[in-house]
Amino acid sequence: MTIPKTSAVIGSGTMGPGIAALLARYGSTVRLNDISEEALTRAETACSGASAVLDQLQIPTVPGGSVSYELDLTAALDGADFVIEAVPETIELKKSVLAQIEAAVATDVVIATNTSGIPITDMAASMAHPERFIGMHWSNPPHLIPMIEVIRGDQTSTEVETALVEIVRAFGYEAVVEKEIPGFIENRVLYAIMRECLSLLEQGVATQEDLDTCVKWGIGYKLAVIGPMRLLDMAGLDIYTSVSSYLNPDLSKESGISPLVRELTEQNRLGMKTEDGMYPYGEGDVAAKRADILRGLVTVRKALSEIKPV
Ligand SMILES: NC(=O)C1=CN([C@@H]2O[C@H](COP(=O)(O)OP(=O)(O)OC[C@H]3O[C@@H](n4cnc5c(N)ncnc54)[C@H](O)[C@@H]3O)[C@@H](O)[C@H]2O)C=CC1
Numbered sequence: 217m218t219i220p221k222t223s224a225v226i227g228s229g230t231m232g233p234g235i236a237a238l239l240a241r242y243g244s245t246v247r248l249n250d251i252s253e254e255a256l257t258r259a260e261t262a263c264s265g266a267s268a269v270l271d272q273l274q275i276p277t278v279p280g281g282s283v284s285y286e287l288d289l290t291a292a293l294d295g296a297d298f299v300i301e302a303v304p305e306t307i308e309l310k311k312s313v314l315a316q317i318e319a320a321v322a323t324d325v326v327i328a329t330n331t332s333g334i335p336i337t338d339m340a341a342s343m344a345h346p347e348r349f350i351g352m353h354w355s356n357p358p359h360l361i362p363m364i365e366v367i368r369g370d371q372t373s374t375e376v377e378t379a380l381v382e383i384v385r386a387f388g389y390e391a392v393v394e395k396e397i398p399g400f401i402e403n404r405v406l407y408a409i410m411r412e413c414l415s416l417l418e419q420g421v422a423t424q425e426d427l428d429t430c431v432k433w434g435i436g437y438k439l440a441v442i443g444p445m446r447l448l449d450m451a452g453l454d455i456y457t458s459v460s461s462y463l464n465p466d467l468s469k470e471s472g473i474s475p476l477v478r479e480l481t482e483q484n485r486l487g488m489k490t491e492d493g494m495y496p497y498g499e500g501d502v503a504a505k506r507a508d509i510l511r512g513l514v515t516v517r518k519a520l521s522e523i524k525p526v
């Protein structure tokens with residue numbers, strides 16, 4: 217399967233619009249669905265923004281693509297030959313949405329989930345046709361980060377995995393085909409970084425600003441060019457041995473949710489979407505920060521595309 221002719225994206229929050237805009241850019245007729253009318257209204261602006269970013273990346277437009285906005289799930293799924301589920305990260309909700317999707321589409325339609333790390337086999341437990349179900353984990357913002365994790369469940373067919381890898385590569389993205397493990401690879405690594413940062417913040421060792429500066433320049437900039445396995449070779453395995461012998465026992469072992477994040481979440485301080493979170497945001501700050509982030513990601517992606525991969 218190359219780019220699907222007709223796609224449905226279910227869930228139109230942070231991730232859905234960018235996914236829909238990219239599929240449409242590559243010629244798919246996309247129906248973007250949400251239970252919230254407000255989310256669909258916001259999605260129209262988000263899709264236009266994503267499309268403008270794709271213009272800046274000079275991604276050519278394949279004729280015939282479009283995004284339409286559907287409150288009705290059955291209408292969104294009508295005639296779809298590819299479905300991506302992107303509703304909130306709770307297994308009960310995802311299983312119930314999958315049951316509704318399966319009831320509305322033909323048995324051979326590929327259904328992918330953008331879960332951040334719920335095991336695919338667990339999500340597929342009550343599906344009638346789990347062989348067509350697969351993990352397709354995009355990174356945020358999905359129209360910009362050119363890598364997608366592809367994760368099979370126990371019952372996913374090889375044909376479906378092959379078809380999904382073809383779709384990912386047709387976007388010009390890297391497909392990383394992985395074994396099933398909670399959080400997959402990306403979020404296991406990202407959440408290790410976030411756990412340590414939150415622990416340092418909670419202990420009063422560093423401020424948000426210090427953590428962001430240190431990770432962006434000391435780690436992020438470097439890791440964008442040299443992956444962590446190659447970095448071990450660059451640093452020297454003897455150095456890693458010496459440092460990890462005293463450092464690893466001292467790193468955060470927090471197995472629950474960070475108390476600070478729990479408190480902010482209980483206060484509905486969820487970050488940019490509520491204009492308050494790890495940082496406060498004044499009038500107009502969120503829009504300005506989002507624009508800065510997109511500009512930065514476009515610039516860095518262009519630069520990275522010009523260097524030899526290490
Ligand atoms: N936010 C992120 O950075 C990333 C999130 N993900 C994953 O993608 C999925 C979606 O995440 P976000 O877009 O951040 O969530 P979100 O909370 O921003 O958006 C989810 C949307 O789904 C809608 N929704 C809820 N129930 C629905 C239903 N029954 N049918 C249709 N729509 C429904 C909500 O109204 C909301 O607009 C989650 O599984 C998340 O873990 C994956 C990669 C990155």
Ligand SMILES: Cc1ncc(C=O)c(C(=O)O)c1O
Nearest residue numbers: 331332333354355356357403
């Ligand atoms: C905090 C956080 N959690 C999950 C994901 C992806 O699943 C992301 C991301 O893609 O950036 C994230 O930032």
